Amino acid sequence: MTTTWQLCxxxxxxxxxxxxxxxxxxxxxxxxxxxxxxxxxxxxxxxxHGATGxxxxxxxxxxxxxxxxxxxxxxxxxxxxxxxxxxxADLLHVVTEGMPGTAMPDWKTRLNATERGDVVAxxxxxSSFFAGAAPKAISVGKAxxxxxxxxxxxxxxxxxxxxxxxxxxxxxxxxxxxxxxxxDYDHPIRAANLSQHWKFNGGATxxxxxxxxxxxxxGTPMPSFTDAMESEVVTDEQLWQVAQYVRSLxxxxxxxxxxxxxxxxxxxxxxxxxSDSAWAEVEAFWIPLVGQIILKPRWFAxxxxxxxxxxxxxxxxxxxxxxxxxxxxxxxxxxxxxLGRIRQTMTAVDSIPIxxxxxxxxxxxxxxxxxxxxxxxxxxxxxxSRRPVYAWRWTSTPDELQEGRMTxxxxxxxxxxxxxxxxxVYDNGQWRLQFTRALVPRDTTTVPTFSVGTAIPVAFYAADxxxxxxxxxxxxxxxxxxYLDVPTPPRVYIAPAATMLLTAGLGVLVxxxxxxxxxxxxxxxxxxx
Amino acid sequence: xxxxxxxxxxxxxxxxxxxxxxxxxxxxxxxAAASAALGGGSVTGxxxxxxxxxxxxxxxxxxxxxCKDKYPDAPVDPVVMVTDGKLGNVVVYVKSGLPDGxxxxxxxxxxxxxxxxxxxxxxxxxxMAGQNLIIKNNDAVLxxxxxxxxxxxxxxxSQPTAGMSTTRTFTTPEEDxxxxxxxxxxxxxxxxxxxxxxxxxxxxDGSFTIKGLPAGTYxxxxxxxKLGSKTMSVTVPADAASTADFTFSATGx
Numbered sequence: 071m072t073t074t075w076q077l078c079x080x081x082x083x084x085x086x087x088x089x090x091x092x093x094x095x096x097x098x099x100x101x102x103x104x105x106x107x108x109x110x111x112x113x114x115x116x117x118x119h120g121a122t123g124x125x126x127x128x129x130x131x132x133x134x135x136x137x138x139x140x141x142x143x144x145x146x147x148x149x150x151x152x153x154x155x156x157x158x159a160d161l162l163h164v165v166t167e168g169m170p171g172t173a174m175p176d177w178k179t180r181l182n183a184t185e186r187g188d189v190v191a192x193x194x195x196x197s198s199f200f201a202g203a204a205p206k207a208i209s210v211g212k213a214x215x216x217x218x219x220x221x222x223x224x225x226x227x228x229x230x231x232x233x234x235x236x237x238x239x240x241x242x243x244x245x246x247x248x249x250x251x252x253x254d255y256d257h258p259i260r261a262a263n264l265s266q267h268w269k270f271n272g273g274a275t276x277x278x279x280x281x282x283x284x285x286x287x288x289g290t291p292m293p294s295f296t297d298a299m300e301s302e303v304v305t306d307e308q309l310w311q312v313a314q315y316v317r318s319l320x321x322x323x324x325x326x327x328x329x330x331x332x333x334x335x336x337x338x339x340x341x342x343x344x345s346d347s348a349w350a351e352v353e354a355f356w357i358p359l360v361g362q363i364i365l366k367p368r369w370f371a372x373x374x375x376x377x378x379x380x381x382x383x384x385x386x387x388x389x390x391x392x393x394x395x396x397x398x399x400x401x402x403x404x405x406x407x408x409l410g411r412i413r414q415t416m417t418a419v420d421s422i423p424i425x426x427x428x429x430x431x432x433x434x435x436x437x438x439x440x441x442x443x444x445x446x447x448x449x450x451x452x453x454x455s456r457r458p459v460y461a462w463r464w465t466s467t468p469d470e471l472q473e474g475r476m477t478x479x480x481x482x483x484x485x486x487x488x489x490x491x492x493x494x495v496y497d498n499g500q501w502r503l504q505f506t507r508a509l510v511p512r513d514t515t516t517v518p519t520f521s522v523g524t525a526i527p528v529a530f531y532a533a534d535x536x537x538x539x540x541x542x543x544x545x546x547x548x549x550x551x552x553y554l555d556v557p558t559p560p561r562v563y564i565a566p567a568a569t570m571l572l573t574a575g576l577g578v579l580v581x582x583x584x585x586x587x588x589x590x591x592x593x594x595x596x597x598x599x
Numbered sequence: 600x601x602x603x604x605x606x607x608x609x610x611x612x613x614x615x616x617x618x619x620x621x622x623x624x625x626x627x628x629x630x631a632a633a634s635a636a637l638g639g640g641s642v643t644g645x646x647x648x649x650x651x652x653x654x655x656x657x658x659x660x661x662x663x664x665x666c667k668d669k670y671p672d673a674p675v676d677p678v679v680m681v682t683d684g685k686l687g688n689v690v691v692y693v694k695s696g697l698p699d700g701x702x703x704x705x706x707x708x709x710x711x712x713x714x715x716x717x718x719x720x721x722x723x724x725x726x727m728a729g730q731n732l733i734i735k736n737n738d739a740v741l742x743x744x745x746x747x748x749x750x751x752x753x754x755x756x757s758q759p760t761a762g763m764s765t766t767r768t769f770t771t772p773e774e775d776x777x778x779x780x781x782x783x784x785x786x787x788x789x790x791x792x793x794x795x796x797x798x799x800x801x802x803x804d805g806s807f808t809i810k811g812l813p814a815g816t817y818x819x820x821x822x823x824x825k826l827g828s829k830t831m832s833v834t835v836p837a838d839a840a841s842t843a844d845f846t847f848s849a850t851g852x
Contacts, residue, residue, distance in 0.1 A: 144753060153746075153754035199752070231759045232741035235782050246662040250784030254747055286755045291781030293743035293757035297765045304759065404662075407784070 099158045107192025110185045123196040131418045134371035143197030146287040147272040149207035152294035161190045171269030213276045216314040224315025227308040236261035241319040242499025244397035249408040254289045258411035264316045268324040280313035325356030331552045333381035340389045344502035352380040359545035367422040372545035373534035393502045400535030401428035412538045429535035431466035436529045441518045452476040480541040525551035638813030639838035646805045648686040650848040658785045665740045666717035685805025688722045692798035696817035703795045709733040719788035725798035736763045748776040821845040
């Protein structure tokens with residue numbers, strides 16, 4: 071109540087100029103018009119959110135999470151207390167910036183500020199709750215500075231508050247409660263993977279993460295910790311530390327997508343398992359994957375959204391480690407409940423039933439059957455009959471790797487060859503899978519040779535058996551390449567240095583000789599005069 | 600202090616309103632007239648269960664040993680709780696018969712929802728609009744308490760330790776508000792928000808008492824989460840106790 075009094079008092083004492091500024095700040099929708107907003111909404115929003123805003127547009131059934139139902143007046147991303155309406159600024163923020171990790175794009179380039187304000191005014195008119203008093207944002211101070219101590223304290227508070235129950239020990243959304251999580255509509259919902267901050271629905275700054283801890287995400291299982299703070303179960307400082315810890319779980323910056331995975335050549339021994347500590351020193355390349363939405367049955371809710379690829383070679387063998395987050399080690403009984411909800415929610419897509427039994431997790435790595443610099447790459451969905459792919463197909467249960475060919479997704483035919491070996495580990499919501507193969511295979515007629523100094527096209531497919539994913543329903547990536555580095559000969563470094571020295575030396579000579587000429591010229595002129 | 604004085608105008612208070620406990624503000628204004636609406640009558644009775652008791656579903660609490668250890672046997676979800684032929688977790692309330700437009704004072708005492716052994720107690724309850732709902736955690740584990748109303752505002756709060764207590768109110772009558780814990784997906788309760796204070800929930804002995812009723816004839820309903828509801832017309836004389844006994848069975852007859 072103190073905050074309310076102070077706010078109120080402040081309003082009464084500020085001057086007219088201040089009042090205008092304050093109104094501008096508190097009422098970002100000043101001048102916004104719901105009727106104009108309807109035109110914007112009908113054109114840009116209704117396809118997902120539905121004509122009446124009930125979250126039931128024509129595309130809604132393909133989406134997970136589903137589009138927001140505006141008629142309920144219930145919003146995830148707010149700066150207000152649990153269960154309160156969002157402020158106008160909150161709604162504008164989501165429209166402007168979008169919701170990372172969902173199908174909601176940012177509209178800052180497509181719609182101008184007036185249109186965004188108008189559409190927010192219109193969305194508010196869809197719920198009678200907005201007719202009441204305007205909601206107030208909670209007061210959020212400034213983030214205390216982050217240090218290794220504050221992050222360690224944040225880890226301790228993460229344990230104490232049992233965040234791991236849903237988010238998992240390493241934050242990958244693999245906690246014991248995660249298979250049971252559902253939203254207000256009984257749709258399955260993931261505990262956020264805290265190591266992928268670029269997918270945080272409400273943004274990834276420490277302030278934004280702290281705000282989510284204070285406000286909760288309404289409509290989801292994520293509760294508010296404000297009452298716990300007010301009951302002195304946790305301090306405000308500890309909540310800030312949790313936010314700092316959460317932010318520290320992922321890389322500092324969003325992963326950058328690069329076309330080529332560099333496989334450095336090493337002198338000594340190659341890593342022997344996916345848990346080899348040597349991998350920690352090897353550069354990791356992020357390869358994004360998306361739902362397979364081309365061939366039926368299409369899949370719009372992939373679990374895996376990318377793989378980290380690392381590779382090394384020693385001029386004889388290639389080793390590659392592929393790591394990806396998957397909160398379930400499939401099949402796993404607790405995830406039956408999750409699969410049940412996935413089936414209920416996603417079966418309408420293409421009307422092809424999803425198996426009631428959990429399959430294994432899968433990773434398929436595909437290459438062209440011949441690796442040459444000028445070769446046209448096969449169709450990225452497992453090739454076709456004209457241009458098949460050479461594939462490594464791994465399944466988690468049984469833990470098995472097969473080599474073979476594909477002429478399209480779901481057409482894998484195992485070959486007799488066994489050129490590649492593998493080892494897989496599952497650790498706190500992450501698979502790490504190492505492949506080892508000789509650059510020159512025993513069978514050079516049907517299996518591609520990998521050459522040093524060549525870019526080898528490669529594509530990945532990943533599937534999560536606990537979410538009804540299989541050989542068609544899963545996550546697919548475009549073609550990327552692995553480049554087997556040529557060791558750098560010493561002359562590469564010496565030649566430029568020598569050239570530089572030579573150039574500089576010549577330069578000095580030229581200048582010196584010019585100066586000498588000039589001086590002698592002047593002297594002769596003087597002598598003449 | 601200065602700010603509070605400046606803000607002390609009635610108008611300002613109204614403008615600043617809309618606190619968590621909205622109901623408390625409404626109560627004093629209506630208080631005098633509302634208190635007069637209460638009477639000295641009561642309805643007492645038991646809710647019995649006849650026939651074979653249906654088996655309750657078992658709960659796999661292996662992931663939560665703190666709770667599992669509170670049960671000597673494998674824990675079950677006590678959907679139908681029958682003890683010596685008496686049925687617990689039944690809300691008994693005045694469904695109709697109260698004069699239209701009459702308001703009643705909000706009970707100063709709150710209604711408790713306990714979390715014990717990773718189950719809600721009770722599983723079915725009523726609260727008057729504006730009355731305090733006191734949510735307590737008696738388990739040394741994290742619970743979140745998520746209420747999913749449609750006419751009221753929702754809430755989803757965390758109680759990470761034993762002994763924590765949180766108070767919330769609902770402002771508007773609503774038939775059935777599901778309450779769930781997402782950390783323990785099996786935990787469910789249902790809250791009915793009534794516009795009057797004439798309700799009770801049966802405990803293990805199946806007994807209930809509705810107090811403060813003015814003289815009149817009322818339709819009393821007993822409602823169970825799984826077995827449905829039964830109604831009975833009861834006449835309450837002025838300042839006297841009436842009896843209403845209900846019997847449920849698995850077939851619903």
